[in-house]
Amino acid sequence: MQQKLNKNIYRGILILSFIAINILIIYGVSSVLAYLKTGADRANMLHIDVKSETVYSPEINWISLDNPGREISKQELKSIEDHYLKSWYIKNIAFKNNSPYGIEDFYTDSARVHIFNTLKLNKKQKISIEATTISHSPKLEFYSEDGKLAVLTDKNVVEFQKVFQNNKLVLSTTDTSSYKVILLLEDGFWRIRHKVKIENEPEKDTLKTTQINQIRDSEILVEGKPFTIKGINYYPKETPWDMFGENFDLEIIEKDFKLIKNSGLNSIRIFIQYEDFGKEKVPPAKLEKLKEVLNTAENTGLKVVVTLFDFYGDYSVLNWTLTHRHASQIVSTFKNHKAILAWDLKNEPDLDFESRDKKTVLAWLSQMIKEIKKFDPNHLVTIGWSSPEAAIHLLDEVDFVSYHYYKSIDNFENDFKILKEQSLNKPIVLQEFGLSSYTGIWNLYSSSETKQAEYHKEMQAIFKKESLAFMSWGLYDFKEVPTSVAGRLPWRNTKQKYFGFMNENGDKKPSFLYITN
Incomplete structure (x- = not known):
C-alpha cells in the first residue's frame, strides 16, 4: 500500500514538473516575441551587446x-x-x-x-x-x-x-x-x-580664412589690428577648478572681470573640464554658463583663451570620436563669438607622454587641431605646453606657440631665446608663470609676498623688453586646491594655494603692482 502511494506521489510530481516547464517555455517565447514587436534592438537579444553609442x-x-x-x-x-x-x-x-x-x-x-x-x-x-x-x-x-x-x-x-x-x-x-x-x-x-x-576623391579645402582673429608674421591680429596678450589665468576665488559647477555666480565673475580689466590686462584664460562638460554629450546648461561668461568678457573688453579637455588623460584610440563630438558641440556653438581669442586644445599634454605614449598623444592633438579648425575657422588654435622644450611639438600646426614656465627666473631669457629661434617665426605666448608666496615649512621658508612681488617686477621688465605676450597664474590665492590638481603631498599642495596677486580674503598683495607692464 505504501509503495503504491509513493508511486502516485512521484507520478504527480513528474506531471506537475512537466506542466510547469511547458508554462515557462511558452511564457519565455511570448516574452521574446512581445519584446521584438516593441521595436527592441535584436542585438540585445543575441550574444553581442554592441555599446557603440557610448x-x-x-x-x-x-x-x-x-x-x-x-x-x-x-x-x-x-x-x-x-x-x-x-x-x-x-x-x-x-x-x-x-x-x-x-x-x-x-x-x-x-x-x-x-x-x-x-x-x-x-x-x-x-x-x-x-x-x-x-x-x-x-x-x-x-x-x-x-x-x-x-x-x-x-x-x-x-x-x-x-x-x-x-x-x-x-x-x-x-x-x-x-x-x-x-x-x-x-x-x-x-x-x-x-x-x-x-580610389580616393581629391580632398577639397573647405576651411575659410580666419575672419575674427588672424596671424600675420609673428603677430596676432584681432579684427585686423595687432594684439599683444596681457592676461591672466582665471578661476573665481571660492570655486577654483569648479567654475561652471553648482556654485556658478555670474555677479562674482563680472566683478572679477572688471577688476582684471581695470588693472591693465586685456585677456583671460579659462578651463573647460571634459567630464564636467558631459564628455560626448555636452549639457545645454553648461553651454549657457559658458555663453554668459563669454558675453561678460566681451562686455568688459576682455579676450578669452578657452582651454578644452582639462583633466582629460585617456587618448584611447577607440574613444577619439567621443572627444570629437565633445569639441564639436562646444566649438561650433561659439565659433562666431567675438570674445574668444583662441581655443587651447589641452593643458600640458606633454605630461601625458610617458604614461599614455607620446606618439598617441601627438596624433590625438594633431587630429583634434584639424577637427577644431573644421568646426570653427574664425578663431586661433594653440596648445598649452608645460615647458619651452615641449613647445616645439606640432609647431607647423598651431597658430601660435604657448608654453608654461615655473623654473628659475635666471634661465628664463636664455630659454625664451632658444624657443624663439625654433618657433618658425610664429607668435609666442608665455601662457603660465608665477611664484608662490607661501612661506612655511613646506617651502623651506624660502618665499614671501615680497619675493613674489620682486619676481613679477623682474618678469614684467623682461616682457616689456622682449615684447612678449603673457598670461600669469593667477588672480587669487585659494583656500583649498583639489588633490587632482596638485596631489596630496603638502609641499606641493600647500604651495599651489599662494600664487595669486590677491589673497584668499580678496586683498591685494604687493605683487599686484606688477600684474602688467
Missing part, C-alpha cells in the same frame, strides 16, 4: 540618397547607418582582442573569411591593432526593390591605427581610404557582404 561616435554625413533603386525611408536609412558603423566598431574590437566575438552579427559568411584569417595570423604573430575611424561620408548607390540589399560608397574615411607586437607599439599611422560596400538584410541585421577599397 564608445564610438564618428561624424557621419550622407552625401546623397539618390539611387536607381527605390526610395529609402528614414527609419531604414537609420538602421543601415547604425549597423554599418557598428560593423566598423566590432571589427576594431576584434582586431584589438584577436577575437571573432560579434563578427557574425555584422558580416556575412563570405565576408567573415578574410577577417577570421587575419585574426588567426595576427594571433599567431602576437600582433594586435587598436584602430578607429574619424568620419564617414557615405553615398547610397543602390537600394533594392525588396529592401534587402543596399550598395554604398564611403569616400575618404580617415582611419587611425596603432599596431602592437608582443605588447610593444611598432607603428602608429593615419590613413585615408575609400570603400564600396554591399550590405544584405539578414534576420534583422544589415550585414557587410562585400567591402573593397576604391
